[in-house]
Amino acid sequence: MSSxxxxLHAHPDDExxxxxxxxxxLAAEGxxxxxxVATDGEAGLADVPAGAExxxxxxxETLASATALGCARVEFLGYRDSGSDGAVANSFSTTPVEQAAERIAALLVEERADLVTSYDPAGGYGHPDHVQLHHVGALAAQIAGTPLLLEATVDRDALLLTMRxxxxxRLLPPELTPDLLTNxxxxxxxITHRVRVGRYAVAKRASMAAHCTQSAGGDGVRTLAALLRLPRPVFRWALGTEWYVRRAV
Ligand SMILES: [Zn+2]
Incomplete structure (x- = not known):
């Protein structure tokens, strides 16, 4: 049966x-x-200045990524990107949780969603927009009565091994060290769900490659660029599993 x-994602490229x-x-299986996507990621690091452009x-880039993955629909919620220190006023992270959750719940009802995904309580690595998405996703699923809520996360132990x-x-910038991952x-x-996606490594790689502004330029930590430089068999191994924690709705 088709579901x-x-x-739900905070920024372009998080998916x-x-x-x-x-x-x-899921798309390949019918x-x-x-x-x-909650924000346009306009405060991100890139080879063009932050802003509307x-x-x-x-x-x-997100539309190209979604095409590579076989998405049927893409919705941009248009909230302001908070930036990694959350310093932007009227941004996604400072929007009342109920307000953003109502919008998403309406979409979940319209789509008759069987499954919705959001983020773990840590917001992955703690970006304020990701933490906000965790709260908003949980409330939206509750309002809409979506039967299954899975919080996308990473198996920290597997990530540490991949980083080593x-x-x-020599693919990691020196500032990216394992002790950053403690929390x-x-x-x-x-982890409640491990999804094997090695057979879809080509699509996943194409999705990452679509986010060009995130793999070139900028002075910050270019995680995406580092991942795209992995030799293909290592990429397939390192990124061949995705992890979720089921949360009661
Ligand atoms: Zn993000």
Missing amino acids: TCVF SFLTAGTMAR HRVVLV LGARRRR IAAMF SYSPRSA
């Missing part, structure tokens, strides 16, 4: 890293996959 699966393989697999480019291997290949994502014991 409708709604993937690539966290849920792209699951999305490509399910309706909907991508919802960057936001417009990142929307186009990437460091061996990030989820411990292995919390």
